[in-house]
Every structure is written in structure tokens, then in C-alpha cells.
Amino acid sequence: xxxxxxxxxxxxxxxxxxxxxxxxxxxxxxxxxxxxxxxxxxxxxxxxxxxxxxxxxxxxxxxxxxxxxxxxxxxxxxxxxxxxxxxxxxxxxxxxxxxxxxxxxxxxxxxxxxxxxxxxxxxxxxxxxxxxxxxxxxxxxxxxxxxxxxxxxxxxxxxxxxxxxxxxxxxxxxxxxxxxxxxxxxxxxxxxxxxxxxxxxxxxxxxxxxxxxxxxxxxxxxxxxxxxxxxxxxxxxxxxxxxxxxxxxxxxxxxxxxxxxxxxxxxxxxxxxxxxxxxxxxxxxxxxxxxxxxxxxxxxxxxxxxxxxxxxxxxxxxxxxxxxxxxxxxxxxxxxxxxxxxxxxxxxxxxxxxxxxxxxxxxxxxxxxxxxxxxxxxxxxxxxxxxxxxxxxxxxxxxxxxxxxxxxxxxxxxxxxxxxxxx
Numbered sequence: 001x002x003x004x005x006x007x008x009x010x011x012x013x014x015x016x017x018x019x020x021x022x023x024x025x026x027x028x029x030x031x032x033x034x035x036x037x038x039x040x041x042x043x044x045x046x047x048x049x050x051x052x053x054x055x056x057x058x059x060x061x062x063x064x065x066x067x068x069x070x071x072x073x074x075x076x077x078x079x080x081x082x083x084x085x086x087x088x089x090x091x092x093x094x095x096x097x098x099x100x101x102x103x104x105x106x107x108x109x110x111x112x113x114x115x116x117x118x119x120x121x122x123x124x125x126x127x128x129x130x131x132x133x134x135x136x137x138x139x140x141x142x143x144x145x146x147x148x149x150x151x152x153x154x155x156x157x158x159x160x161x162x163x164x165x166x167x168x169x170x171x172x173x174x175x176x177x178x179x180x181x182x183x184x185x186x187x188x189x190x191x192x193x194x195x196x197x198x199x200x201x202x203x204x205x206x207x208x209x210x211x212x213x214x215x216x217x218x219x220x221x222x223x224x225x226x227x228x229x230x231x232x233x234x235x236x237x238x239x240x241x242x243x244x245x246x247x248x249x250x251x252x253x254x255x256x257x258x259x260x261x262x263x264x265x266x267x268x269x270x271x272x273x274x275x276x277x278x279x280x281x282x283x284x285x286x287x288x289x290x291x292x293x294x295x296x297x298x299x300x301x302x303x304x305x306x307x308x309x310x311x312x313x314x315x316x317x318x319x320x321x322x323x324x325x326x327x328x329x330x331x332x333x334x335x336x337x338x339x340x341x342x343x344x345x346x347x348x349x350x351x352x353x354x355x356x357x358x359x360x361x362x363x364x365x366x367x368x369x370x371x372x373x374x375x376x377x378x379x380x381x382x383x384x385x386x387x388x389x390x391x392x393x394x395x396x397x398x399x400x401x402x403x404x405x406x407x408x409x410x411x412x413x414x415x416x417x418x419x420x421x422x423x
Contacts, residue, residue, distance in 0.1 A: 007039055008110025010326075011053060012061075013046035014145075015085075015116030015123070017194075018078040019159030020166075020307040021318035022145050025115050026079060027072040028322025029143065030061050034069075039330055044107060044414055049083035050114070050123060054096060055421055056103050058414035071407035073319060074397035076307035079409050082116075087123045090133060099421050100127065101136045106417045111139050111329050115322070117146030117157070118364060121337060125357035128335035141325040142337040142357055145318070147304045149200035152363040153355040154339035158321055159304070161314030161390035164204035166306040167193055167248070167299065168391060172208035175215045175246045178295070182244035188235060188286055188294035192262075192279035193303060195250040197222050199367045201303070205248030206379035207387060216245040217378070220282070222252035223367050224376040226261060232289050234377055239292060249278045308404050312393025317350075324352045348389035 012029050014022055026045075033040045045059040046052025052059070059080055061069070072079055090097055103109070114124040121142045128140035144151050149160035171191060178189040193201045199221035209215040216238045220226065238245035254260045262278035279296040286294050317340055324338035337360050341353035371383035379387075397404040 007041050009041040009108050010043045010111035010113060010329075011046060011058075011104070011109045012043055012080075012113040013049045013052060013115065014078040014080055014082040015049045015114060015120040016082060016145070017117075017147065017304060018076075018082050019145055019147050019304050020076045020162040020310045021158055021315050022115060023072040023075045023077070023079050024315050024318035025143050025145060025158060025322035027069060028319040028324075029113050029115075029326055030069050030072075032323045032326040036326070036330060040111065040326070041108065044109065045080040045411075047411065047413075048081035049085060049116075050087065051083045051085055051423065052081075053103055054099055054423060056106070056416050056418050058107065059409075059411045060414045063412040064409055068407055068409055072409075073315065074307065074395070075406040076305050076310075079407070080411065086119050087126055090126070090129075097126075097130060097134060101130060101134050102418055104138060105136060107414065110137060111141070113141050113143055113322075113325050113329075115143040115145050117144075117148065118151060118360075118362060120145075121151070121357055122361040124337075125335055125361045128357060131334075139329045139332075139334045140357075141329050141333070142360065143321050143325045144337055144339070147201065148195055148198055150198040150364045150366070152360055152365045154337070154353075155342040155350065156317075156340055156390055158314060158318035158340075160200060161311035161317070162306065162309075163194070163201055163303045164207070164387060165311045165314075165391035166303050166309055167191075167201055167204040168207035169309060170299065170303075171205040171217065171246055171248060172213070172215065174297070175208060175217070175244075178244050178246065185293060186295050187239050187244050187292040188247060189244075190247040190249060190279045190282050190286075190294060190296040192249050192251055192296070192298045194299070195222055196252040197364055197366065199223050199250050199252070199372075202248050202250040203367060203371065203379050203383055204387060204391070205246075207384065207391065208246075216242040218245060218247045219378055220247065220249040220253045220278075221367060221372060221376070222250050222254065224372065225256045226253050227256075228285060231377075232285060234375070235286060235292070236290055247282060249282050251278050253278055307397055307406070310395050311391045312395040313348075313390055315395045320352055328354065345385050345389065348392070
């Protein structure tokens with residue numbers, strides 16, 4: 001009987017909505033693993049997330065040169081493809097778990113790094129329990145990522161700082177535009193941002209207004225029930241005082257009865273309501289009730305893909321989380337997630353911490369009440385102190401002929417060893 005190799009291979013995958021810096025975490029995982037070839041064999045990436053593991057569609061990252069892996073640090077979105085796929089419980093779908101074990105065994109995988117948000121943490125936690133329930137040891141480490149900034153325990157989530165910077169900058173620039181036109185044309189600019197239940201991204205719009213550059217901004221948070229009468233009165237008063245105003249509305253803003261303003265009636269693969277259209281609802285109200293000319297925009301993918309204006313702090317954190325994930329695994333940790341632990345605001349200092357997945361999975365971190373002004377339409381100084389360090393610093397990608405130069409990996413497939421698996 002052939003002797004099993006002492007060192008195990010690693011599996012890395014990206015999950016959920018991608019970000020401007022998720023590839024920086026991938027870079028951190030792969031570069032760190034390559035420095036420990038005595039303990040970790042190859043790093044296989046799942047093509048399109050956990051689906052790549054289930055279908056045995058693996059990518060051999062060892063086929064990529066050092067320069068390409070390094071370039072991931074400044075390349076947006078998911079280099080290996082992502083997915084919205086949530087594993088059911090072991091009781092509900094034992095066959096999926098058995099398949100994962102088959103694939104891991106076939107390719108000698110002993111390390112599992114899953115880069116995602118709350119639902120991904122849940123998947124990672126379930127996989128971490130495989131060694132107990134199915135007799136195959138797998139060290140599962142969750143690498144935090146989400147633009148929504150709603151993972152618990154960690155101070156913030158890689159991906160958030162960059163989307164916050166994009167929204168803050170875009171809100172300021174668009175506000176300058178509408179201020180220029182307000183005398184004879186547009187009076188209100190509305191931008192819809194991501195955030196189903198937590199208003200972190202919407203709050204970032206408040207950073208556009210500072211003491212030296214004051215801007216009349218109204219923010220609509222998911223944490224605050226929408227009051228149409230109160231909102232329209234706020235718009236009217238701001239336009240009367242300043243001549244114009246900007247509105248940052250979260251896609252998850254809802255009526256007192258819980259219905260989303262942007263409810264479509266559709267669900268995504270995770271069972272979440274599909275949203276889209278809060279800006280148009282708000283624009284319609286302003287037009288019909290106040291007769292104010294307005295323009296609206298939906299930031300959508302633009303906000304999470306904008307690597308050209310990424311926060312340097314965010315890039316550094318994203319890389320650090322990937323690096324720490326590998327280091328944790330090498331130290332024998334399992335079912336954990338590296339975290340950002342804030343030490344101080346001024347000067348801003350942080351360190352890498354660690355959280356058990358049992359306390360991370362399926363837990364959402366909302367905006368604290370003391371981060372939202374009493375009228376429900378703005379951010380407090382406490383919120384500003386928390387958020388400003390996260391958007392600081394520029395980490396521009398290299399440019400060629402006026403365009404950012406991003407990497408596309410070869411993504412060479414690992415030869416399959418098992419029978420085809422139907423999802």
C-alpha cells in the first residue's frame with residue numbers, strides 16, 4: 001500500500017458578492033502557503049466557489065507565476081469565480097458532504113479556506129465539523145469579506161473600506177454637480193447603495209460632508225423605519241436652506257410594516273429578498289409630492305468593483321486576513337476566522353485577532369444606534385471616528401494607456417479523478 005504524503009494540499013474559494021479587494025485576500029493565502037511548502041502542498045482554488053469543490057472543478061494555482069499571484073493584490077472582483085450557494089445541514093443533504101469528503105480525499109486536501117461573508121462563514125463552520133461527523137480531518141478557516149460590513153466580532157470587514165471610500169467620494173462629486181445646476185435645474189440627487197439589513201454603506205455617504213466641505217446630505221438607513229412625511233419635510237427644508245441636497249438610500253430601507261421600498265418579490269440562492277429600485281421610489285415621491293426636479297443613480301456593481309479608488313487600509317487588511325488564515329491553519333486552529341481588532345482611533349492602529357466560527361455564522365452586525373443622528377437622517381461624530389480611518393490611503397493599481405492593468409489568471413484545471421456529480 002502506497003504511503004500517504006505527510007503534507008496536505010489546500011483548497012481556497014471565494015463566495016458571495018465579490019469586492020475590490022477579495023483578490024488581495026487570495027494573494028495573502030497563496031503567497032503565504034507558498035512560503036510553507038514544507039507543510040502545505042499545492043493550493044487548489046474552487047472554480048466558482050464551493051461549487052468547484054462539489055463538482056471537482058479545481059484550479060491549480062501552482063501553475064501561476066509569482067508575478068501573477070502578486071498582481072491579484074491590485075485586481076478587483078473574484079479571480080477564480082464566486083457563487084451564491086449555501087450548503088444545507090448534514091441531515092438535509094448528507095450527499096453533498098459525502099461528495100466534499102470524496103473530493104478532498106481524492107486530492108489530498110486537508111486545509112479549507114473560504115473567503116466570504118456571513119453565509120460563507122456558516123458553510124465554513126459546517127465543513128469544519130466534517131472531521132467529527134465523517135472521519136476525515138479538514139481544517140476550515142473562514143477569511144472575512146463583505147462590503148456590507150455586517151460580520152460580528154471583527155472591527156470591520158475587508159471590502160467595506162473600499163466601497164465606503166467609493167460612495168463617499170461619489171456622493172461628494174455628485175453633490176458638487178447638483179449644486180452647480182440647482183438654480184435652474186436639478187435640486188436633488190439620489191444614489192442607491194447596497195445594504196439589505198445594515199446601513200454601513202449608506203452611512204459612508206455621510207463622510208462626503210466635512211467641516212471644510214459641508215454638503216446637505218440625507219441618509220436613509222435600513223435600521224430606521226421609513227417615514228415618508230418626515231423624509232419629504234427634511235428634503236424640502238434642506239432645499240429651501242441650501243438650494244439643493246443629496247440623498248443616500250440603502251437598498252434595504254423599509255416601511256414600518258417591514259416591506260422593503262425596493263421589494264421585487266424575488267429571492268436569491270440564499271433565500272434573501274432580491275432588492276433594487278429604492279432610488280426610483282424615492283425619486284417618484286420627491287417629484288410627485290414636492291415637484292422638485294431630481295436625478296437618481298444606482299451604484300450597484302460599480303461600488304464594489306472600484307479597485308481604482310480602493311482604500312489602502314482596506315487592501316492591507318484584506319491581504320492580512322488571507323495571510324493570517326494560513327498561519328492559523330499551520331498552528332492547528334480549526335473553525336475560526338481571523339479578525340481586525342482595533343487598538344486606537346488616533347492614531348489608527350489595529351492587529352489581527354481570531355474568532356470562533358460558532359459565534360460568527362448567521363450573525364449580522366447592524367449599525368449601532370449611537371452611530372445614527374437622532375433625526376434618523378445622518379451619521380454622528382462617533383460613526384465618523386469609526387469610519388474615517390477605514391477609507392484612508394490610496395493604493396492605485398498600475399496603469400497602461402490610461403486604463404488600470406488588472407490580471408487574468410490562466411486558471412488551469414486540476415485533472416479530475418472522480419465520477420461527475422450533479423448538483
